[in-house]
Amino acid sequence: MRARGVRPTDRVTKGERSGREKGTGALSSLTSSDGRRPQPIVEGDFFEGLPEDREAFLRICQPVTYRRGAYPFFQGDLDQRVFYLQEGWVKIIRMSPCGRESIVSLRHPGEFFGLAEVMTGEARRASAQAVTTVSLYRSEGTRFREFLGQHPQVAVRVAELISRRLRDLGQQIEALMLCDPVSRLIKLLLAVAGPARAGRGEPIRVPLPLSQTEVAAMIGSSRQTVNQILRVLEAEGLIRVGRAEITILRYDALLKRWAAAHTEPISCATCLAPNWPRPWTESRERPVEAPIRPKDRTPPS
Numbered sequence: 628m629r630a631r632g633v634r635p636t637d638r639v640t641k642g643e644r645s646g647r648e649k650g651t652g653a654l655s656s657l658t659s660s661d662g663r664r665p666q667p668i669v670e671g672d673f674f675e676g677l678p679e680d681r682e683a684f685l686r687i688c689q690p691v692t693y694r695r696g697a698y699p700f701f702q703g704d705l706d707q708r709v710f711y712l713q714e715g716w717v718k719i720i721r722m723s724p725c726g727r728e729s730i731v732s733l734r735h736p737g738e739f740f741g742l743a744e745v746m747t748g749e750a751r752r753a754s755a756q757a758v759t760t761v762s763l764y765r766s767e768g769t770r771f772r773e774f775l776g777q778h779p780q781v782a783v784r785v786a787e788l789i790s791r792r793l794r795d796l797g798q799q800i801e802a803l804m805l806c807d808p809v810s811r812l813i814k815l816l817l818a819v820a821g822p823a824r825a826g827r828g829e830p831i832r833v834p835l836p837l838s839q840t841e842v843a844a845m846i847g848s849s850r851q852t853v854n855q856i857l858r859v860l861e862a863e864g865l866i867r868v869g870r871a872e873i874t875i876l877r878y879d880a881l882l883k884r885w886a887a888a889h890t891e892p893i894s895c896a897t898c899l900a901p902n903w904p905r906p907w908t909e910s911r912e913r914p915v916e917a918p919i920r921p922k923d924r925t926p927p928s
Contacts, residue, residue: 672737673711673784680778684711687774688764693757699765700741702754707768710741715761718841721753730844732795733758742789745771758837803847811846812856813885816866820875830867831875 674681688711693699700706702722710717717734731753734740744751745768766774775782802811820831837845843853857873860866865881867874875881 673739673788674737674781677780677784680781683778684766684774684781685764687770688766691763691765693761693763695757695759697757699755699757699763700751702751704751706741706751707745707748708741709739709745709766709768709771710755711764711766712736712738712740713762713764715763716758717755717761717763718758719753719755720844728844729847730841731799732792733845739785739788742785746789758841808846808848808852809856809859810885811848812842812853813860813881815842815846816873816875817878817882817885820878831878833873833875 674684690713691699699710699717700708702720712734714736717740719731719734719740721729721731723729734755740755741751743749748768775785802814806814816833819833839853839857840850843850846853857866857868860881861868865875865877865884867876
């Protein structure tokens, strides 16, 4: 994860983790079912336990490689292909009419992406961009649907995957409205690190090659805010910020910090999404409900 300096978003050329994920996305599925720790982003391969189905799937696919910054597909494309990521990371992004980028989710090795449009036949609702050089397998939608009909266990897993992603979207909206940027950033770091090495007291390298601008796009904040939070966490001895990565030094302490913020009552100010205007601070006109300051009180004539 790029922590210092800003690498502008790469827009190079035109041109899903079949993983059995319990969550994807910017903040997707970052909370476990018991709510005690963030749900890890990186989990097992989608075809885990189904080696024969995996081999059958690869036989209907075409291997493709994309360099970092390239787009397997664009928002608005009438693209009826499904992708299975073998190596590298892919981010799913949406662009607003004014050109602002929002990272909806991340896809990692062993994961599918591009499933929804293959099932519905609609235009792409988001773009997919390679965060690193990626190797993947690409299948035409028609052949993939035929494959699902012949492999019911895979079809069930696909249905479970889509259901989890739908749930994750609700959790993402909840996090944006009810959690402050500090909590959201810590949640992301813990989810990427995963619980495998928690409790051992060992430093954990966060394996995401993201710039601070991209991290901000994932948690619904700004690059400046992300930079400030990282500096505070580093000063507290919880993380170490490197040139191209972040290392969690005290996983359990960072988890407690997130849990405390996650369970404390939320004030009205933090209930607002990070980029929504706050009339009492950003509007040129003072709202009617604002208290009258002494200097505004003029004595009667």
